[in-house]
Amino acid sequence: MTLLNVEKLNKSYPSFHLKDVSFSLDTGYIMGFIGSNGAGKTTTLKSIMNLVPKDSGNITVLGKDFTQNEIALKQEIGIMFGGVDYYTKTKIKKITEVVRRFYCNWDDALYHSYIKRFSLDESKKVEELSSGMRVKYSLTLALSHHARLLILDEPTSGLDPVARDNLLELFQEIIEDGEHSILFSTHITSDLEKCADYITYIENGHIVESREKDDLIDAYRVVKGTRDQLSMLAPNLIASKVHAFGFTGLIKVEDLAGNENLVAEPPSLEEIMIYYAKKGGGT
Amino acid sequence: MKNLLYKEFYLAINPLFYLLLLFGALLLIPKWLFFLAPMYFFFIFVPNIFLLGKSQKDIEFSVMLPVRKRDVVKARIVLVVLLELLQIFVAAVFGVIHMEIYSTKNFLMDPNFAFFGFVFMMYAIFNVVFFPMFYKTAYKIGVPTIIANAAAILFAAGVEFAVLAIPAFKVLDAMRNVPAQLWVLAGGIGLFALLNIAAYRISSRRFEHISL
Numbered sequence: 001m002t003l004l005n006v007e008k009l010n011k012s013y014p015s016f017h018l019k020d021v022s023f024s025l026d027t028g029y030i031m032g033f034i035g036s037n038g039a040g041k042t043t044t045l046k047s048i049m050n051l052v053p054k055d056s057g058n059i060t061v062l063g064k065d066f067t068q069n070e071i072a073l074k075q076e077i078g079i080m081f082g083g084v085d086y087y088t089k090t091k092i093k094k095i096t097e098v099v100r101r102f103y104c105n106w107d108d109a110l111y112h113s114y115i116k117r118f119s120l121d122e123s124k125k126v127e128e129l130s131s132g133m134r135v136k137y138s139l140t141l142a143l144s145h146h147a148r149l150l151i152l153d154e155p156t157s158g159l160d161p162v163a164r165d166n167l168l169e170l171f172q173e174i175i176e177d178g179e180h181s182i183l184f185s186t187h188i189t190s191d192l193e194k195c196a197d198y199i200t201y202i203e204n205g206h207i208v209e210s211r212e213k214d215d216l217i218d219a220y221r222v223v224k225g226t227r228d229q230l231s232m233l234a235p236n237l238i239a240s241k242v243h244a245f246g247f248t249g250l251i252k253v254e255d256l257a258g259n260e261n262l263v264a265e266p267p268s269l270e271e272i273m274i275y276y277a278k279k280g281g282g283t
Numbered sequence: 284m285k286n287l288l289y290k291e292f293y294l295a296i297n298p299l300f301y302l303l304l305l306f307g308a309l310l311l312i313p314k315w316l317f318f319l320a321p322m323y324f325f326f327i328f329v330p331n332i333f334l335l336g337k338s339q340k341d342i343e344f345s346v347m348l349p350v351r352k353r354d355v356v357k358a359r360i361v362l363v364v365l366l367e368l369l370q371i372f373v374a375a376v377f378g379v380i381h382m383e384i385y386s387t388k389n390f391l392m393d394p395n396f397a398f399f400g401f402v403f404m405m406y407a408i409f410n411v412v413f414f415p416m417f418y419k420t421a422y423k424i425g426v427p428t429i430i431a432n433a434a435a436i437l438f439a440a441g442v443e444f445a446v447l448a449i450p451a452f453k454v455l456d457a458m459r460n461v462p463a464q465l466w467v468l469a470g471g472i473g474l475f476a477l478l479n480i481a482a483y484r485i486s487s488r489r490f491e492h493i494s495l
Contacts, residue, residue, distance in 0.1 A: 046495065051346055051352075074349035074350075081347070085343075086339060087294060088339065090294065094293070094294070097293070099348065102348045102350070
């Protein structure tokens with residue numbers, strides 16, 4: 001079942017456009033939303049949640065139009081844009097006291113289990129929490145109302161490697177029952193290599209790829225060769241870097257035909273991002 | 284809506300702010316410019332609520348909750364309207380005391396029924412200027428405050444001038460023509476309701492178009 005469907009989402013700013021952004025996420029999966037800084041990740045996520053008014057496009061959650069059913073569908077979604085940076089002088093207990101009232105499915109026992117699991121002290125003010133703790137508190141709020149879909153913007157940034165790993169394990173745990181899905185944006189691609197099922201890659205406001213992670217990696221190769229080989233291959237390369245010994249570049253597997261003598265390896269997500277960004281930058 | 288109002292009263296207002304409502308007691312000053320007393324509400328109270336909201340990122344917090352953007356605007360306007368009603372109530376108590384204990388004539392308008400009708404109108408004018416201007420950006424507070432204050436002050440000055448200088452308005456001073464004064468009070472309440480609805484409609488439409 002499709003939990004989230006984004007169709008031809010457009011949004012224009014004077015110096016930036018989201019162009020026909022489309023992707024969908026089924027229940028029971030984690031989708032990593034990657035792209036460089038300023039590529040449009042947060043704008044896309046905010047447009048999905050109607051925080052940024054879209055120019056055109058359709059957003060459906062659980063098969064229902066989001067704009068028409070905003071209040072009901074927001075009950076099913078846990079949102080997190082960075083860590084908590086609001087009401088910083090207020091104790092988190094007081095903030096929870098307000099937030100819990102808004103959700104029909106608020107689960108106090110679940111809330112307290114996350115508070116305990118993340119070692120959060122409810123009597124602390126937001127400003128007294130470290131950035132990692134703020135992310136955890138924000139996540140606790142998002143998780144405590146049994147949200148079916150979690151939309152998380154950069155949930156892992158600011159966390160130490162151990163906390164990141166724990167968080168990724170938690171993500172896996174959440175989707176295990178096949179009822180939940182997570183869409184999270186990040187530029188730490190190693191996180192996605194650990195836990196994402198699908199990858200949606202946005203560059204300069206348009207979606208470059210949106211498919212299963214393994215398919216995505218299988219569709220590309222990082223090729224290495226001499227400068228002479230580069231001149232032959234250049235039109236087919238997405239982008240390349242030239243160095244003293246030759247070149248390294250990214251190519252689609254279908255464009256590699258006839259060049260089997262080159263060294264070709266499956267790329268990491270980071271390499272795909274770097275070469276596409278290089279192409280976009282025109283360098 | 285109930286939950287958003289709870290949030291407004293529980294998180295968005297510092298309890299000490301309520302003391303500001305005691306500016307209503309200024310109506311006990313004899314021979315004074317009584318419109319000043321309810322004006323402190325928008326001189327101090329309103330800008331402080333919005334500045335506090337800005338520093339605490341109240342809007343960013345509110346729109347994440349399962350509500351529509353326009354509900355956030357509605358809750359804030361309802362909050363201010365409720366506080367204005369409370370301010371008028373507090374002032375009215377002192378207005379009644381004033382009319383009972385002082386026998387000397389005030390040079391300017393007395394705190395009578397018509398006066399409170401005009402206070403309703405003054406608050407209505409403040410709201411209809413301030414809210415739509417603020418929700419154009421949802422963060423710029425200075426210019427909307429100055430312009431809305433200026434509009435309300437001009438209105439109050441106009442009323443004082445009319446009651447003082449225009450013979451037809453003289454019945455609205457002291458307790459000369461109570462039925463006429465009650466009509467002004469009713470008119471004030473009506474205008475207050477109408478302009479607040481207009482303020483909400485325009486503000487929420489503008490706020491919907493903002494990228495947060």
